[in-house]
Amino acid sequence: MITTITLNLALDKTYFLSNFQKGKTNRIKQVHEEPGGKGINVAKVLQALGYEVKVSGFSGGFNGLKVQKLLNERSIPHRFIQIEDESRECLNIMADGNGQETELLEQGPTVHQAKWGELCQLVHQLASQSEFVVLSGSLPKGVPINAYGQLIKIIDHAKAKAILDTSGEPFQAALSEKPFLIKPNEPELMNWLGKEKLSRQEMIRAAEKLLDLGIPHVCLSLGANGALYIGEEGQYSLTPPLLEVKNTVGSGDAMVAGLTAGFLSNLSIEQTLKLGVACGMSNALHLYAGCIKTSDIKSFQAEIKIEKLS
Numbered sequence: 037m038i039t040t041i042t043l044n045l046a047l048d049k050t051y052f053l054s055n056f057q058k059g060k061t062n063r064i065k066q067v068h069e070e071p072g073g074k075g076i077n078v079a080k081v082l083q084a085l086g087y088e089v090k091v092s093g094f095s096g097g098f099n100g101l102k103v104q105k106l107l108n109e110r111s112i113p114h115r116f117i118q119i120e121d122e123s124r125e126c127l128n129i130m131a132d133g134n135g136q137e138t139e140l141l142e143q144g145p146t147v148h149q150a151k152w153g154e155l156c157q158l159v160h161q162l163a164s165q166s167e168f169v170v171l172s173g174s175l176p177k178g179v180p181i182n183a184y185g186q187l188i189k190i191i192d193h194a195k196a197k198a199i200l201d202t203s204g205e206p207f208q209a210a211l212s213e214k215p216f217l218i219k220p221n222e223p224e225l226m227n228w229l230g231k232e233k234l235s236r237q238e239m240i241r242a243a244e245k246l247l248d249l250g251i252p253h254v255c256l257s258l259g260a261n262g263a264l265y266i267g268e269e270g271q272y273s274l275t276p277p278l279l280e281v282k283n284t285v286g287s288g289d290a291m292v293a294g295l296t297a298g299f300l301s302n303l304s305i306e307q308t309l310k311l312g313v314a315c316g317m318s319n320a321l322h323l324y325a326g327c328i329k330t331s332d333i334k335s336f337q338a339e340i341k342i343e344k345l346s
């Protein structure tokens with residue numbers, strides 16, 4: 037089983053409108069709601085790929101209940117720690133007039149210390165029943181900045197493998213606990229290095245630095261440019277074909293799901309990386325985060341160019 041942890045759950049709302057104009061009144065044509073937050077998206081993709089998943093994290097208020105209802109409708113099992121504060125809403129504005137996606141991500145609720153203790157106990161329990169535990173997304177207020185580091189220790193003790201996809205300080209603080217795999221995107225890597233631009237060579241060197249810290253698998257996601265893998269199984273570059281994308285929100289999460297699935301199924305590293313890239317691609321062809329079409333995955337895998345760098 038794979039457990040995904042979403043500490044900062046989200047009711048993901050997509051607003052469709054003809055043209056989004058900053059500083060003007062904008063009227064929404066259509067609204068769509070999805071259960072969200074990065075770990076939830078990972079679970080949706082894993083379920084579509086046919087894997088047994090469970091989701092956990094903190095859930096609060098009306099938005100938390102709504103997410104749980106939407107998970108029930110999809111038969112995705114969940115076990116959340118209930119909190120008093122309201123879980124957040126995240127907005128994705130899709131304007132067909134200017135073809136751009138704009139994301140507005142709320143900071144999220146405040147979690148009290150006692151609830152953090154309860155969550156740690158629950159993660160231990162779930163990790164004991166899982167091969168992999170995926171830790172994704174931002175932290176709500178009130179949890180320790182090294183929350184993911186603490187959870188990785190717990191997951192290690194339970195003999196499961198931790199996969200980490202987060203950014204900023206929570207990312208930096210967790211690295212010393214050596215997660216099994218990390219998947220930073222380009223902005224996240226630049227943020228870690230305190231740089232505003234990175235050449236391909238600099239990205240490879242940064243990933244090698246992460247490998248030196250003892251992280252066995254580093255997969256850098258590069259949007260339309262594909263991905264770079266630097267890890268104990270070598271160095272690879274993956275390039276997807278040109279796509280007419282609909283919405284790339286959630287592509288990183290879909291990629292994490294594909295990579296986790298590949299490792300769990302003991303696929304070769306080449307097949308695992310292609311599965312990750314193919315899931316990211318399929319997500320980008322759908323309007324909503326965490327949606328893929330399994331029938332596309334095989335054909336995409338054949339179209340992805342993979343090059344062994346060393």
Ligand SMILES: Nc1ncnc2c1ncn2[C@@H]1O[C@H](COP(=O)(O)OP(=O)(O)O)[C@@H](O)[C@H]1O
Pocket residue numbers: 221222256257258259260261262263276277278279281284285286287288289291312313314315316317320
């Ligand atoms: N425009 C695109 N064309 C083709 N593949 C894409 C595109 N955007 C994303 N993907 C796929 O999804 C993966 C993750 O996307 P990325 O945008 O890097 O992640 P994140 O959502 O974390 O920023 C990419 O590595 C790639 O495989």
Ligand SMILES: O=P(O)(O)OC[C@H]1O[C@](O)(COP(=O)(O)O)[C@@H](O)[C@@H]1O
Pocket residue numbers: 044046048072073074075077126141172173174175284285286287288289290325
């Ligand atoms: O926890 P964070 O980092 O605030 O991110 C939350 C948001 O990220 C998303 O999962 C999309 O993430 P990616 O595009 O990076 O895969 C949204 O669905 C969600 O609302």
